[in-house]
Amino acid sequence: MPIKIPNNLPATNILESENIFVMDTDRAYKQDIRPLKILIVNLMPVKSITETQLLRLLGNSPIQVEVDFxxxxxxxxxHTSQDYLTEFYGTFAEVRHKKYDGLIITGAPVxxxxxxxxxxxxEICEIMEWSKSHAYSTFHICWGAQAGLYYHYGIKKHAVSPKIFGVYKxxxxxxxxxxxxxxxxxxxVPHSRHTEVRKEDIEKVEALTILSEAEGAAGVxxxxxxxxxxxxxxxxxxxxxxxxxxEYDRDVKAGMKIEIPQNYYPNDDPTKQPVMKWRSVANLLFANWLNYYVYQETPYNLDELYAANDYMYYI
Known part of the structure; x- marks a missing residue:
């Protein structure tokens, strides 16, 4: 099934070249199917790159998805022009009256x-509070995950050195x-961050469960x-x-002290082509979230959802 995106979004050409089934707004309106409504809070500097990465994965599913940015x-x-934002993005004020099947909060370079x-x-705190009653499932990524754990559960992040940088088992x-x-x-899975949340802090919160961990420095x-x-x-x-x-080439060019990404280049040689080991992981992760925790759970009429189930956030 297709992913519904704004008309003329630059990611369209890239996704279509990869045989990802996309559908623009005009065509989607002609279909009598209720797509999943997903809101993406894109905090990354170059919006178009993150859009393409996320849409590629959201589109690899039998479920029709409608995305707002x-x-x-x-x-x-x-690093993104105002004209681009005006054409393809909204603000929280413009969507706060809506309800969504899913919400994604991306990482951020902060x-x-x-x-x-x-x-x-x-503003992010306001969005996270709003999500309790306006988004059935929320998917926090990297800094978004640290921010969510801190806001909702008081879990602090901690600086690490050297940077957690590479592809970890x-x-x-x-x-x-x-x-x-x-x-x-x-x-x-790749990691790229200067901070971490610690297992012992998470285990103190009865409302949270650790689902997966990495070997070595990447942790939870x-x-x-x-x-x-x-x-x-x-x-x-x-x-x-x-x-x-x-990221590595950028930091080297800037004269920054940066280690070669772990388990990424063959023989740790940055002159060689990196090996991608996480493509199937990415597709399964997002497809499973969409299917089992969004599509299978939300009602056809989103307005009926929260009066009955809002309490679930506070279990």
Whole structure:
């Protein structure tokens, strides 16, 4: 089934070249199918790159998906033009009256700042509070995961050195978890961050369950609340094959002290083509979330949902 996106979104050409079935707004209106409504809070600097990464995965599903993008009003992005934002994005004020099957909060390049020092922190807090009654399931990624754990459960992030940077081996911490249905016993996911949340802090919160962990420095990977309505993912399964290379080359060019991404280049040789080990992981992760925790749970009429089930957030 297709993913419904705004007319003329630049990601369309890339996705179509990869045989991802996309449908523009005009065509979707002619179909008598209620798509899943997903809101993406895109906090990454170059919006189009993150759009393509996420849409590629959301579109690899038999479920029709309708996506809205928003950016923060309290901090206007510096690497995406206002014309682009005006055409393809909205603001929280423009969507706050709506209800969504799912919400995705992306990572952001602000992890070394205290949460309260981030220019748009108050706005993100408002969105996360709003999500309790307006989004059935919320999927937090990297900094978004750290922000969600801090806001909802008071779990702090901690600086690490050196940077957690590379492709790490992971395993499941619980059995028969639907989010990881079809995963191998061991699987690989990229990480790129200067901070971490600690296992011992998460285990003190009875409302949270650790679903997956990585070997070595990457630590805890996936956390869920008991109602399985909030997921916190510390890595970047959505990354393209060359995303880590781009970050590494950028930092080397800037003269920054940066280690070669772990388990990424053959023989740790950055002159060689990186090996992608997480493509199937990414597709399964997002397909499972959409199917088992969004599509299978939300009613046809979203307005009927929250009067009956809002309490589930507070279990």
């Amino acid at each position: 928003i950016y923060t009003e309290s901090y206007v992005p510096q 992890e070394q700042m205290d949460f309260e020092d981030v220019a748009y922190w108050d 992971h395993h499941l911490s619980v059995e028969h978890e639907k989010l990881f249905r079809g995963f191998d016993d061991e699987f690989y 990977y996936a956390i869920a609340n008991l109602a399985k309505r909030q997921f916190f993912i510390t890595g970047h399964a959505e990354y393209d094959p060359l995303t880590l290379k781009g």
